[in-house]
Amino acid sequence: MNLNAAFHYWVTLLIIMNFPLLQQTPVFESFSDVGKRIFHPNGIFYWANRAKTEGEYNATIGSAFGIETDMIPTGRDKKIVYSMPGLQKYLNIEPERVASYAPVAGVSAFRDLWEAWVIKKGEMARNMPYPPILLHDLITKPQICNGITNAIFLTTRMFLNPGESIVCPNKRWGNYDAVLKYQNGLKLSLFDFFKGKEFNLSGMIEAIEKCAKIQDKIVLILNFPNNPTGYCPTTLEARNIVESLVDACERLQKPIIILCDDAYEGFVFNNAVISNSLFYMLVNRHHLLIPIKLDGASKEMLMYGGRIACITLGIHSSWIKPEELPAFRKEWENKLQGMIRSTISNSNHFIQEILVEYLKDGFVKLLEDQNKIHELLKIRYEETIRAFNAFSHPNISIDPAAGGFFVFLNLNGVSATTFADHLVVKYKVGTFPNENLEEKVNGIRFAFCSVAANQIEECFKRIFQAMNDFFPISS
Ligand SMILES: Cc1ncc(COP(=O)(O)O)c(C=O)c1O
Numbered sequence: 001m002n003l004n005a006a007f008h009y010w011v012t013l014l015i016i017m018n019f020p021l022l023q024q025t026p027v028f029e030s031f032s033d034v035g036k037r038i039f040h041p042n043g044i045f046y047w048a049n050r051a052k053t054e055g056e057y058n059a060t061i062g063s064a065f066g067i068e069t070d071m072i073p074t075g076r077d078k079k080i081v082y083s084m085p086g087l088q089k090y091l092n093i094e095p096e097r098v099a100s101y102a103p104v105a106g107v108s109a110f111r112d113l114w115e116a117w118v119i120k121k122g123e124m125a126r127n128m129p130y131p132p133i134l135l136h137d138l139i140t141k142p143q144i145c146n147g148i149t150n151a152i153f154l155t156t157r158m159f160l161n162p163g164e165s166i167v168c169p170n171k172r173w174g175n176y177d178a179v180l181k182y183q184n185g186l187k188l189s190l191f192d193f194f195k196g197k198e199f200n201l202s203g204m205i206e207a208i209e210k211c212a213k214i215q216d217k218i219v220l221i222l223n224f225p226n227n228p229t230g231y232c233p234t235t236l237e238a239r240n241i242v243e244s245l246v247d248a249c250e251r252l253q254k255p256i257i258i259l260c261d262d263a264y265e266g267f268v269f270n271n272a273v274i275s276n277s278l279f280y281m282l283v284n285r286h287h288l289l290i291p292i293k294l295d296g297a298s299k300e301m302l303m304y305g306g307r308i309a310c311i312t313l314g315i316h317s318s319w320i321k322p323e324e325l326p327a328f329r330k331e332w333e334n335k336l337q338g339m340i341r342s343t344i345s346n347s348n349h350f351i352q353e354i355l356v357e358y359l360k361d362g363f364v365k366l367l368e369d370q371n372k373i374h375e376l377l378k379i380r381y382e383e384t385i386r387a388f389n390a391f392s393h394p395n396i397s398i399d400p401a402a403g404g405f406f407v408f409l410n411l412n413g414v415s416a417t418t419f420a421d422h423l424v425v426k427y428k429v430g431t432f433p434n435e436n437l438e439e440k441v442n443g444i445r446f447a448f449c450s451v452a453a454n455q456i457e458e459c460f461k462r463i464f465q466a467m468n469d470f471f472p473i474s475s
Contacts, residue, residue, distance in 0.1 A: 009046070009417060017041075033162075038182045043174065044432055047420065051430020057459050058430045058450055062227065062405050063304055064373060065450040071372055082376075083302045084369050090357045093350070102349035104337045106144025106310075110352045113359040114142045114310050118293065120363055121265065125276035129239035138283050138317065139293075140329050142310035143336050144347045148263050151294040151309045152221070153179050154339045159219050159257050160186055167207045167220040169193035169200075170439040171399070171408065173227045173261075180221075190439060193229070197400050199237045205244050212252045223261035224278060225268060228434060228445040229408040230381075230401030232273035242281045249288035258282055262295040266370065269381040270402035283314035290314070297355060299405070302373060306351035311336060377405070380448040380456060387460035393467045405449035408434070409463065414470045416442045422469065427462035 017039050022028045028036070044060065051058035064082040068075030072085050105111065119135050145151050160166060162185030168176060171193040180186045189211050191203035204220070211218045224232045233241060249256050260279040268275045282291035296309030313332055320328045340346065359366065384407055388398050395412040411419050416433035423444070424430045431444040444463075451459060 009421065013041070013043075033185065034183060037185075038178075041174070041178065047424075047430060047432045050424050054428065055424050055430040056428035057455055057462075059447045059459060060430045060432045060445075061447055061450045063450065064302065064377060064405065066376065066452060070376060070452075081302075081304070082373055084358070085372055086369065087354075087358070090354045093353050093357070097353050098350040100349065102144070102346045102352055104341045104346050105333060106142070106347060107349065107352040107356060109356045110359075111141050111144065111310075113356060114144075115139070115312075117359065117363065117366075118142065118295070118310075118312055121276050122280040125274065125280055127235045127271065127274050128276070128281060129235050129242070129274075130281055132280065133284060135280075135283065137322070137325060138315045140313040140315065140332050142312045143333065143340065144352065145309050145311060145340055146344045146347050147298055147307045148261060148294050148296050148309040149175060149179060150307075150344060151296070151311050152176070152259065152261065153183060154336070154343065155259055155292055155294065155311060156180060156184055156186065156219065156221075158335065158339055159217065160184065162186065164215055165189040165211050167191065167204065167211055167218060169204075169222075169226075170436075170441055171226065171229050171231075171434075172221075173223065173263075174434070176221070192440060193226070193231070194399060199231070199233055199241065201237070201240055201244055204241075205248055208248050208256065209252070212248075212254050215254075217255040217257060218248075218252075219257045219259065221259040221261055222278060223263065224274075225264040225402065225404030227264070227404060228406050228432075229399040230404040230406050231399060232268055232270070232402040232404075233278070234273050238274045238278060238281060241278065242285060245282070245289060246286045249286045253288070255288045255290055257290040257292065260291060260293050260295075262293060263299050264404040265295055265300060267299070267374065267377060267405065268403035269374075269378040273402040279312075279314060284316055287316045287318045289316070297351070300370075301355065301358070303351060303355075306355075307348050308351050308355065377449060380451065380453050383453045383456045384446065384448040384460075387457040390457065391460055391464040393464050393471070393473060395467050395471050396464065406445045406447050408443050408445050410443040411467070412442075414467075416444055419466065419470070420444050423463060423466045426469070427466050429459050429462045429466075431463075 048060040051060045065079060066082055068078055068080050071082060122135055123132050145154055156166060165187040166180055167189045170190050189207045191207040192200050194200055208218050245256060260277050262277045265277050277293060279291050279293040282289055291314035293312040297303040297306050397410045399408045401407045416435040420431050420433035431446055433444050435442050
């Protein structure tokens, strides 16, 4: 087993992150605080590259990959990154529609269609603890930015000063750290995501209460289906989360801003959990509860490279009189436009026009297309759970998973980096390790979205064999 390689990985990272050569030059000294602390933790690219060059199976990548014919019967017998079936038809758009700048807040027709899509998703939602509410007067028109990554940057920048804290779980998308900590200079007020096999509600509320002691508002970021675990709340858990947040607003008498990172909205493969965003349950619940929905085309429309995300604020009916609503929306819009204009200026015009054409063909078609990819991924999800349960080792456990693109395997007794290295070198299975002992995280993320269903069992067989090399158990 190659312990050296894991050691080498960390040492290389450490050297790069210290920028020894840059530091010898006046360039480094001249950097701002952000310039000094920022770095690109390219862990995922490193492991994806190793999976490609050393592995037979690549379960590192957070994009859905597969053979084209599995989704489109007339497609090619070629492994591709999946896109919406029939997208090709919309790519031929008149140059004059795409050459100009897009409006700062986004193409108006696209914003209208996305607003209707947000409302539609709310109406279609299943297993929600509350009946759907009429959202029309309770949301702002979505504003468009450069992917959910950018949406997280813009919204946290708008609500928090450097040095302030944001509440988020220990199991989270790795890039949060770059955006929140290194870019925006925030502190992460962490809570353990799970308590046993359930969402750690008391941990989240404690983190909120702690934050409330030092700040005049609390910002919380939640992501369901979750990256890296695939966790989604059950109906009961969702109700408890909402009621506890309402209760916290009432007790603390401070605003709680909830950023709903809905990157994987709709990718839910288990009927025991809520099928759509928590956002729909947070709108109009308490005048101090401020839900903000961050969703977009990257995963929902399989347009990762399109870089289009939408920011929608949930409005409380007590905030303003109904007749003041249009003016209120304009004010919010102007604030966010200021953020967009001063950072990215505006978003990709071409992709917004493509999405306009696509969405104009109606939600029935969109849902049909989405269903094809959801079905494919559901098969892989079910196969992943089945394959995991077909093997057993006391040092491997899986987090509760119900959707998204991944599952997370907790590893006991061995460093996740060492394990991932061993797994790819000896067993040719590439995964993404997440190791942060201080945060009580040590495991590998298995991206079932990029592994064919008939290869998943073999991957799990090898994962368990790899653990057996560290901790042999009699078979
Ligand atoms: C939880 C989560 N949020 C946000 C993103 C980023 O989305 P986008 O590509 O739209 O920036 C990702 C992408 O992997 C993600 O996993």
